[in-house]
Amino acid sequence: MTLAIELGISILLIIGGVFALIGAIGLARLPDFYTRLHGPTKATTIGVGSIALASFAYFAGANASYDLIELLIMVFLFMTAPISANFLAKAAMHLKVKTTDNTRGQPWDQ
């Protein structure tokens, strides 16, 4: 494995870890449920996608084995994250989960 490939894999790994951590910080710190929904569904998804890409690149570079399972995981996560976020937001609107005080208009008004 050449140095350039190793550098690329390392950068992808670090980016993935940082994005997953940012998503988790958003989940832990943001004020209400509707804002907390943003962290995991966007930042964490792209973080894990980056780690899957790094794993694919590692095994393609190290063993020259080109199984597509990591890419399948990545595509599946990218497809399912917005769907589950939509379901959860619908459930929260049905249960009338509280918003923060400076939210303009309630989501279930319209």
Added chain:
Amino acid sequence: MIEIALKVTIALIALAVVLNVYRLIRGPDATDRVLALDTLYINAIALILLLDIQLDTRLYLESALLIAVMGFIGTVALAKYLKRGSVIE
């Protein structure tokens, strides 16, 4: 170089898991807990992929794929249950 990046990434994901467990315990609503579980299974997939790189094997990739599929189904089922009171009508 990959070894160091791998260790750092595992530490970052482990910290993310700790924060998710904090939100899972804290709540305050049921939807927050479902969202924390959703994030936890995505982080579990990341940890399995990193374990595969660490051990230099491809044994556990299928389990990561299965967790992705089953976790999505579980999240949708829980959201349906919270919204309608039953999973399948």
